Amino acid sequence: MARKKGRRVRHIPQRTCVGCREHSAKGDLLRLVRTPDGVFADPTGKMNGRGAYIHANQECLQAALGGSLEQALRTSLSAEDRERLLREGEKLSPKREEQEAAGEAA
């Protein structure tokens, strides 16, 4: 409930993808969240815990799993976490360019 500014600026929240490090509108990114039970994808963006964002594609997921996700979430990914996130990644488009052509499953 911070009341720093009285102005209402229509601002699109930006987040950094931990995979490719580019900024995107929050809505274009998939939230990953650290919970006491491990790291999960959080498509609703409503789970409690420290979150990190990636573009919803396998390329950025793989890059994130290379270490930057662990840094962002300040945790170590267990083998289980990795497996779970990779499974999640199978639902995503393989590459960034293909996001716009989503639905064109080969």
Ligand SMILES: [Zn+2]
């Ligand atoms: Zn990315």
